Amino acid sequence: MTLPDPATRDIRAIFERARTRLFGRLEGLTDAEYLWEPVGDCLSIRPGDDGVFRVAEMIPESVPGVPDPVTTIAWRVWHIGSLCLRGYVIHFFDDVPEFGDRDAWPGTAKEGLQALAEDWEHFTSRIAALGDERLLAPIGMGPGGWAEETYLKLALHALVEVSHHGGEIGLLRDLYLRT
Template sequence: MADMIVPDPVTRDILAIFEEVRYQLFGRLEGPTDAEYHWEPVGDCIGIRPGDDGLFRVATLFPESSPDAPDPVTTIAWRIWHIGNLCLRGYVIYLFDDVPDYGDRDVWPGTAKEGIQALAEDWEHFISRIAALGDKRLLAPIGMGPGGWADETYLKLALHALKEATHHGGEIGLLRDLYLREGV
């Protein structure tokens, strides 16, 4: 996407910010081991685990939190799944017309390398759809989708995706730092 010429200024600017976030996120995702990908720094950590069929699935879709307890801690694998599958892939599925065949959406790669590759593919699917909209469509109501999204703009959707990627991407970076220093 970095070499794409986009004449519409809003679309161009949002894609430029996505590219900066992608560069930072994937820079932090260089070289994790499978052990790091699944590392559970606390006992009640939420991750992705193999089922009886050997396929990996997220253990808890939306971790519950309460005012009396801290938010749950999730693994790097869960956070990569959250950005890629739940957010970017989910947005493509529910808010765009041309949806790729994702197969069983509940299944997520059990290895770090494959999980990062799946995130990269989900990122590209989402970004290519945002890029194709152009400013007029980016700023108009979506017109479809669950939970009130029909009345929102694709720009708001893109900004929400950026919020999720930066929020969870920062947490991935912190988890990587902590993992590398565990026991030091």
């Protein structure tokens, strides 16, 4: 028996597994942990003069011989949610919801995790709706040469970002609990 859209089914299942693990790891996150800066020169989200929290620096520039900056859990949650998943919806899909100020991000753990959950749903529901034929075809739009890539590659790239930054979030939580 041939299953309809097995690639779409499998990518959806892997995203659900990643979501369960990441959000399970974030359960009980406090505002203090969310904004904790373990070293003095952390990248984070901070309130501006208008009181709206925004990321201090989107993507830190790597300098040879200098370690990349340490980032807070809030910055990592923002990176996965807004920069990656929300950004992919904006750049690679036609039916983009109204996001408002894309650079703004919640300053509390509860609201930050809710925003991440919403960005996750926006992205994964669009990937799930593609079906295998579209998932495996060139995207046809997007910046930086992505138009020739497939939605499957975009989804796998999103999973790399989630696993990379999710692992760092887990380590930051472990360190915070031991300080």
